[in-house]
Amino acid sequence: MKRDIRPVVDGLKAKGQSMTKEICQELLKKTIPLGIMGNVVKEEYGGAGMDYLTYGLMYEQIDKAINSVIMISTGVTRAIASLGTDAQREKWLPGLLNADLIGCTAITEPNVGSNPAFIETRAVEDGDYYVINGNKLFITNGAIADVAIVVTSLDRSKGAKGLARFIVDKRESPFEARHIKTIGGEEFLGELIFEDCRVPKENIVSAEGSGLKDQLAGFQVARCFVGLTGLNLMNEAYEIACQYARDRKQFGKTIGSFQLIAEMITDMLADIETSKLLLYKALSVIDEGLHVNSYSSMAKYWATEAAVRVTSKAIQIHGAYGLCTEYPLEELFRLARMLSIPDGTTEIQKLIVAREQLGISALV
Structure with a gap:
């Protein structure tokens, strides 16, 4: 997926151009054969019939240029497929599934x-x-x-x-x-x-x-995929940082041999792996039809805050180079910093978890 999409995005940046709706739709259509646009929608409605865990594993690999568009638009698709009437499904699902419509x-x-x-x-x-x-x-x-x-x-x-x-x-x-x-x-x-x-x-x-009830149910899924967006950013930042730590030399040694650099690399990997465990645990709970509030909130806040930590450490390892726009790290950091806000802030997620565990609402 990244092989087909990243060159287009990099080409736009090289020309100083922004992504347009039309280009975005062209890129979305490249994911259709993989079932991304149909993900968990039932096959009888034209979807791929995946479970959430499978979709999550695929979503983690989607290029950051279009993953949020996919996450939100396919959320609309799933809502219409699961809650809509036959007439609503017939009217809107085909266009959403083939990326002719954006939701x-x-x-x-x-x-x-x-x-x-x-x-x-x-x-x-x-x-x-x-x-x-x-x-x-x-x-x-x-x-x-x-x-x-x-x-x-x-x-x-x-x-x-x-x-x-x-x-x-x-x-x-x-x-x-x-x-x-x-x-x-x-x-x-x-x-x-x-x-x-x-x-x-x-x-x-x-x-x-039923408006709020249905929307809150959608939040449980969305929070996991916001976290997976963060995981995507972490994976990219980690790969870049590791390569730099192997190649960059100071004082006659590769900087990866310095203990403080090694510590940052280890911390980054720990954040990535714990985020994966929390996110895929939450998606598994959703697939099992069990109560997921605590799991999705923990996964969302941990993975999005971890994304800030990991991208920040990647910049630190690069020193001044990490701040330069010709390197992707400063963009990864900016994208990561945004993720702790949507679909409920970090603070709200923690209140949800505490309320679930204690039976006491902090907002009353």
Whole structure:
């Protein structure tokens, strides 16, 4: 996968060009024969019928240029496949599975982050439609998405029980998308603006009362794949650091022979291996249909924080060279630093684990 994708991405960088939606879709299509776009979707719906562990092992190898696009877009595919009606599956799955359509999930808002029960985006019934008004912020794939699963409130007085999710197809229910630039250079992060956006009633994918429950179930999977994104970055940084430690000489010796460098290499490997164990344990628990909250939260926060440690040590081993943009390490570090925020911050993940273990909510 990297052999087919990396030269295209490196070529864009060499020309000073950014990734476009069209190029991204071309790269996504290269993964279709491997089953990446269909991953765990049932074969009867056109998917690959994998279990999550198998998909995770494959996802770890996907090039960092497109892995987040795949993670989010295929999350929409899975939601429609597992929760949607036959009509919804027939309408959207083919385009999502062959990368003609890009999906996103719109939850976070300017005033709502870690507690989706307080969603402000409203959906008001109007005949055969719902009219959606509100803003969604920091939405991965938001700048290029054709299809969005949007979490809305039908009745704010009901709190979490008043939430529902809609499939919003930009072609038939237009909304505005604004690109957001970040330190990671993420190409397609966006703000979505819904102003009297009319969505057919038949586009409800999680009815009132089940919107939050269904979204939280999606979080358990997403957190593992955010962690796997970090593992991908760690693997690359580790390989680069090891090669440099073998080749670079100071004081007449390769720097890998210095004890402090050797210690950093060992710490990096330990972070990588513990992250793997936690992530694949969590995916195995999901496959077994068991309660996964603690496992997915531990895996997410550990792997994303480990990614920061590993990429930072790789830079340290390279010294000033590690800070230069002609080397990939500074980009790996920036990408890693972003991962502890989405799908629940490190601090939120720790609160979830503690609540599961103690039966006490820190937020009450």
